[in-house]
Amino acid sequence: MTQFSQTAPYAVGPGNARGRLYPEPEASGRSPWQRDRDRVIHSSAFRKLQYKTQVFVNHEGDFFRTRLTHSIEVAQIARSVARELALDEDLTEALALAHDLGHPPFGHAGEEALNQAMKPYGGYDHNAQSLRIVTRLEARYAGFDGLNLTWESLEGLAKHNGPLHRPPAYIAEYNALHKLDLGTHASAEAQVASLADDIAYHGHDLDDGMRAGLFGPAEVAHLPVVGAALAQARLASLDVPPARLRHETIRRVINTLVGDLVAESRRRIGALAPDSPDKIRRARRPVIGFTEPMAEANQAIRHFLHAHMYRHWRVNRMTSKARRVTGELFALFHADPSMLPDDWRAIAGEADGERAARTITDYIAGMTDRFALDEYKRLTDLSIAG
Numbered sequence: 001m002t003q004f005s006q007t008a009p010y011a012v013g014p015g016n017a018r019g020r021l022y023p024e025p026e027a028s029g030r031s032p033w034q035r036d037r038d039r040v041i042h043s044s045a046f047r048k049l050q051y052k053t054q055v056f057v058n059h060e061g062d063f064f065r066t067r068l069t070h071s072i073e074v075a076q077i078a079r080s081v082a083r084e085l086a087l088d089e090d091l092t093e094a095l096a097l098a099h100d101l102g103h104p105p106f107g108h109a110g111e112e113a114l115n116q117a118m119k120p121y122g123g124y125d126h127n128a129q130s131l132r133i134v135t136r137l138e139a140r141y142a143g144f145d146g147l148n149l150t151w152e153s154l155e156g157l158a159k160h161n162g163p164l165h166r167p168p169a170y171i172a173e174y175n176a177l178h179k180l181d182l183g184t185h186a187s188a189e190a191q192v193a194s195l196a197d198d199i200a201y202h203g204h205d206l207d208d209g210m211r212a213g214l215f216g217p218a219e220v221a222h223l224p225v226v227g228a229a230l231a232q233a234r235l236a237s238l239d240v241p242p243a244r245l246r247h248e249t250i251r252r253v254i255n256t257l258v259g260d261l262v263a264e265s266r267r268r269i270g271a272l273a274p275d276s277p278d279k280i281r282r283a284r285r286p287v288i289g290f291t292e293p294m295a296e297a298n299q300a301i302r303h304f305l306h307a308h309m310y311r312h313w314r315v316n317r318m319t320s321k322a323r324r325v326t327g328e329l330f331a332l333f334h335a336d337p338s339m340l341p342d343d344w345r346a347i348a349g350e351a352d353g354e355r356a357a358r359t360i361t362d363y364i365a366g367m368t369d370r371f372a373l374d375e376y377k378r379l380t381d382l383s384i385a386g
Helices: 032-041 044-051 067-084 089-098 107-117 126-137 151-159 169-177 188-211 226-236 242-272 277-281 292-310 313-335 342-348 354-365 369-380
Strands: none
Touching: 032 089, 032 151, 044 067, 044 369, 067 089, 067 188, 067 242, 089 151, 089 188, 107 313, 107 354, 126 151, 126 169, 126 354, 151 169, 151 188, 188 242, 188 292, 226 242, 242 292, 313 354, 313 369, 342 354
16 A cells, blocks of 8 residues: 555544545555545636635736635645644645635625525525535536545535534535534644635735735734734844835744644644544544634734725725626526526526526636626627627
8 A cells, every 4th residue: 555644643544534425446656635636626616716816806916816826825834734733734735725616706705796696595605615616516527526525525625614503505415415524623634724724814915915005014013923023024134125024024924823823733632632533523622723812813913904905995996896797797697597608508497596596606606707707798798799
């Protein structure tokens, strides 16, 4: 049997794996989670992340993060933490790369519009959509829909933010077919991927916000962690140019957050003394986490970004337009599903109702920012051929 990197007894491993919904022979030279990671990377949904909004719409600048670059940054942080904690790096990386597959165009603005449109049918949730993509919508294999990921990857996607006592509709539907133990915590690997997402968000949104001129060093100097990182960056070189000062600050912020996460997670794991992944799943609280002061610092950074970036008037203008475009796309297709491309129209069926609405949502959610804008023009501008 192929030898993989040494992991702790509480890490997910081939010996405690629960397999796939559709059994497949093991691949020579690759663990099940290496295969999962590779399937995610080669999926259509992953490629589309390159042109999906993080905060700034794709056409606003080449240097701002997209969902793809965000996912890669999350994966880098997550894999580094997993290595420190002797977890399975490949499962952690697969979850980090897949966690945003369900985001529609225009980021949270698009999600809000689709959630509003789908309220009569249970709403829209990007985590549930990620699961829907990897279990149903990706059509790459002859024997099954989706990517047929391992149970551990599906579990991590479904409940990386914690136990689900009131799961979104699709997660509940899938769980009826393939039990994911929704009432327990996810594996430590999934917990790492979730908090690596928070670290990456804070780091790159501070970076992008300063790059865009929404705020500057003076506005972040009072923030916990960020202020100290800024002071250290200035001491590193008194004549450092603004762009380098920003980079020096952000890398120190990320390093501080990662260091705290690793140290506190080691303490929690030591206190629990888990001898299997299931002991981590059944624990009373997550084993991966920040210290209380660092969790409070994260909250302060999050509040600052909401006030000075996500709700900045420049971002608000684009958010409003994006929300309107997404909502109107849904309304146009819902009023006349015959305008859907042939493959999607066949799935939607002729009748109104949830099936048609969900198919329209799947179609819109799979769009990139650019395609959504072009589709909107095709549907509303009489001078453009359909």
